[in-house]
Amino acid sequence: MMNRMGKPAKPTEPRIKGWCPGAWRPMPTGDGLLVRVRPRLGRLTRGQMLSLCEAAETFGSGLIELTSRANLQLRGVSEATWPGLMDVLVEHGLADADPHAERRPQLLLAPDWQAGDATHEAARLLQARLGEMPELPDKMGIAIDAGDAPVLGEVSADFRIERAASGTLQPRASGGLLVRADGRALGTPVDSVAAAVEHLVRLTHWFVDSGGRESGRMRRHQAPLPAWAPASIPPAEAGARLALGKHPKGAVFGLPFGRAPASVLRAAVDSASLAPEASGAVRVTPWRRLLVEGPGKGAEAASVAGLLDDNRDPRLSMDVCPGAPHCEQASVETLGLALELAERLSGLIEGPVHVSGCAKGCARRQPAEVCLTGRAGRFDLIVGGRADGTPVATGLTESDVIEHLEKNRDASRL
Ligand code: SF4
Structure with missing residues (x-):
């Protein structure tokens, strides 16, 4: 989408809803265009991260979000500033110069991959073959999760390369590699990384040829798998997601409700550069956590104001959509109430908490x-349900909500 001056043209289709936004296809929201960046291999160098922070402040509102598919989003971009932003993103390798490239399925990597390991190798090979895949529905993605213990099993993806269980004992030990179609409990064993990639590319063609486009996602596609893809082995026992704090590669920081100002993220990158041999590169995860490479073995993970370092902090787990004024569908602000709930009701509510700007419930599909x-x-209060569920109380202000929840703190049911 370049104009005759070689500059990015104005976004042409931002008013259409129901597609996955990207850098080249920004989505209009209540606070301007939302521009989504897919970091290559889930990693940004220190220079890329700092450029992204600067771009967020120069061309947008300065707020950066980390999505549940490990993408970074800039908010508050205008149609006037978007072309300049695209120049910066392309220049720093944060967006492909070819707008069609971002229509290809996203690769989501287990974040602690090492250079040359099976996850990295599979990603590298798949990256080179994305152009061989048929056009797939917008939201489709591929999880590359070939470490000893799969960690991306609950993350949205349509095809998965995983470590196979080596036997039927519980917990299951890890064995070779498998390729698994999402929604199927079992996958097809393969004998090498190259074979996994070959198999996966073939599966994408089968998906389209067997009518998968109509289903939209692999999980909803009911066609039986082809005879050449016998599903016979489960993945190995799932591993734990990255914990906040020290990590062999650096330090893991949490983003409250999955978002943070660029200035805070810049401080996180800078915290790594204080250590010897620090790179300050950043790996994105689908769990509101960033892994900043660098603080070095034995060093304490630095804390960064504005980021989370306590794994029990409710801001790490509460599901909160942007609400007003960020989303034009919202009639309420969500973040203020969510913050108050996190501060005042910590430990009071057992189980997931969801604050949604409207009944669409973008932040959480499950009850x-x-x-x-x-x-x-x-606000309407729904207990044990989804955002569009039947409320037990309606028409509540923020203080009504807090009062209602505190008053019922001893009740087994709200
Ligand atoms: S749930 Fe409603 S208010 Fe929240 S982001 Fe989705 S559409 Fe917007």
Whole structure:
């Protein structure tokens, strides 16, 4: 999408909803265009991360979000500033110069991959073959999760390269590699990384040829797998997601509700550069956590103001959509209430908490123990349900919500 001056043209289709936004296809929201960046191999060099922070402040509102598919989003970009932003993103390798490249399926890597290991090797080979895949529905993605213990099993993806279980004992030990179609409990064993990639490319063609486009996602596609892809082995026992704090590669920081100002992220990158042999490169994860490479073995992980270092912090787990004014569908602000709930009701509510600007419930599809849904400027309280569920109380202000929850703190059911 370049104009005759070789500059990015204005976004042409930002008003269409229901597609996956990208850098070349920004999505209009209540606070301007939302521009999504897919870091290559899930990693940004220190220079890329600092450039992204600067771009967020120069061309957008300065707020950066980390999505549940490990992408970074800039908010508050305008149609006037978007072309300049694209220049910067392309220059720093944060967006492909070819707009069609971002229509290809996203690769999501287990974040602690090492150069040359099976995850890295599979990603490198797949990256080179994305152009051989048929055009797939927008939201489709590929998880490359070939470490000893798969960690991306609950993350949205359509095809998975994983470590296979080596036997039927519990917990399952890890064995060779397998390729698994999402929604199927078992995958097809393969004998090498190259064979896994070959198999996966072939599966994408089978998906389209067997009518998968109509289903939209692999999980919803009910066609039986082809005879050449017998699913016979489960993945190895799942591993734990990255814990906040020290990590062999550096330090893991949490983003409150999955978002942070660029200035805070810049400080996280700079915290790594204080250590010897620090790179300050950043790996993205689907769990509101960033792994900043660098603080070095034995060093304490530095804390960074504005980021989380306590794994029990409710801001790491509560599901909160952007709400007003960031989303034009919202009639309420969500972040203020979420923050108050996190501060005042910590430990009171067992189970997931969801604050949603409207009944669409973008931040969480599954039921939550407590769900607060915005409607006509107030909140509805839903217990054990989704954002569009039947409320037990309606028309609540923020203080009504807190009062209601505190009053019922001893009740087995709210
Ligand atoms: S749930 Fe509603 S308010 Fe929240 S982001 Fe989605 S559409 Fe916007």
